[in-house]
């Protein structure tokens with residue numbers, strides 16, 4: 429496991445335990461390089477299914493959420509670490525609230541709710557990322573009332 433602080437691949441496991449009613453194993457690790465501690469979770473794959481708009485299902489993936497968030501937060505002041513934390517929070521919220529299945533709309537809404545708290549620009553971007561997947565008309569509809577129209581700033585152009 430790569431250390432999230434110094435990125436070296438030299439860690440040790442201090443403690444492992446089953447959490448979330450047996451759905452995951454939490455391992456407390458420490459880095460032999462920088463001596464810092466971090467925690468990882470192992471989960472059974474395919475436990476939670478995501479129902480897409482077209483009716484198909486796929487395994488829930490935090491990595492995908494993280495990718496979406498990362499794209500939304502590109503060049504913003506949010507650190508990679510914060511994006512990971514955000515994805516973990518969203519995942520934990522989903523795992524707490526959905527047993528077998530969650531719709532892609534719900535996931536998108538959650539991501540937007542969480543992002544909105546963190547960064548307004550990232551939040552708007554996230555909405556447009558989803559829109560580009562063509563799986564998001566619902567998101568956009570949900571989003572429109574939330575987004576307040578911004579006052580347009582007119583740039584003064586030099587007269588030609």
Ligand SMILES: [Zn+2]
Nearest residue numbers: 431434459462
């Ligand atoms: Zn380290």
